[in-house]
Amino acid sequence: MDLNRIQMFAQVVEKGSFTAAAKAMGLTKATVSRKIAELETDSGVQLLYRTTRALKLTEAGSIYYNKIQRILADLQSAEDQLSASQxxxxxxxxxxxxxxxxxxxxxxxxxxxxxxxxxxTIEAELTNRKVDVIEEGIDILFQVTDINDSRLQSYNILHTAKALMASPDYLAxxxxxxxxxxxxxxxxIRLKSTHIDGSWTLFDGKQWIDFEPRAQLTVNNVTLAREAAIEGLGIATVPNLVAQNALSEGLLVQLLDDFPMAQTKVSMSFPRRAYLPQKYRTFIEFFYNAIFAVRQDEILEVPDFITRPTKT
Known part of the structure; x- marks a missing residue:
């Protein structure tokens, strides 16, 4: 039994094409196609219908995939259990x-x-795009948005306070x-991204109200929005962390302090597994200890395997 061929077949089914499966596994399309053909030849059964537009499982292929899916899940669980004890x-x-x-x-x-x-080793990607942790093989995702994926174990870490800001020149x-x-x-200056909540939602004392002022500039990067606001182009929503220096130097002025904005949260997500790999656990513990050192009282959720430090 060639486990590599079985894994390739499962990837082809899940990704929907030889090209996508090859990319996910770091192989060439020709290699994946050849291995699947070998699997079919050796078994004497056609597993996939191939057309110019799509792939479709045969009846035998569907039965085979359902069985190997459970086997591969058990293998992954065994590997995770081994990793958890390393x-x-x-x-x-x-x-x-x-x-x-x-x-x-x-x-x-x-x-x-x-x-x-x-x-x-760490491969880090900084991005404001929408990320599919499972499909892309991501280990840990930090984001500033709501979490709605049952495949992931997720924790809200911190509130990200934000406010409307403008330059003294613009206000003058x-x-x-x-x-x-x-x-x-x-x-x-509008902030628009699948990964960033740039909405202008404020509480007027009675209710939350959304505002959509005219925007000459729309961006997907908070730093760019901050710099454009410093130049006097308009009012921008900027997280306080990103605006600290500009506020202290008088380059930006925080507006409408009596009307709070709806806040967002920094969250951390990773694939949900029966056994957490040791490298995950070690990094997450290290990360939380780094945050405990500077913002212990602000942390929202902590995994069960991490102990909050005792307040002194």
Whole structure:
């Protein structure tokens, strides 16, 4: 039995094409196609109908896939159990996080983690795109959005306070809004991304209200929005963490302090498994300890295998 061929067949079914399966496994399309053909020849059964537009399982292929899927899941569980008990922490982690968080915080955390565990490697991607953890083979995903994927184990880590901000020059030219309803007379820098909540939702004392001012500039990057606001283009929604220096230097002014904005959360997700691989557990513990050191009282959720430090 060639386990590689079985795994390739499962990937072809799950990805829907030889090309997508080859990309996911880091192989050539020709290799995957040849191995599936060998599997069919050796078994004497056609597993896939091949057309120019799509692949479709034969009846025998469907029965075979359902059986090997359970076997492969058991193998993955056995590997995870073995990994969970390993003594030496080694391996690779594919981690995805928002651009701004990565630039401001994760570089130092990653460096300290790799210094502490020299047999580990990290592939980090900073992006504001929508990420499918399972399909893309991601180990850990940090994001600033709601979590609605039952395939993942997820934790809310921190609130990300944000506010409307503008430059003193812009306010001198267009005036300072004193209520949310004044925003309809102002210019906006709109933040729009599947990975970032850039909505202008404020509480007017009675209810939450969404505002959509006219925007001459729409971006998918918080830092770019901040810089455009500093130049006086308009009002932008900026997380306080990203705006700290600009606020302290007087380059930006926080607006409508009496009308809070709806807040978002930084979350962490990883594939849901019966046994958590040791490399996952070690990194997550290291990450939480780094956050405990600076924001212990602000942390929202903690995995069961991590102990919150005792307050002194």
């Amino acid at each position: 003594q030496t922490i080694k391996g690779n982690l594919r981690i995805v996080c928002p651009i701004e968080l990565g630039q401001l915080f994760f570089g130092r955390i990653f460096a300290r983690f790799l210094e502490a565990y020299p047999d580990m 030219r267009y005036g300072t809004p004193t209520s949310p309803y004044d925003l309809t007379n102002h210019r906006a």
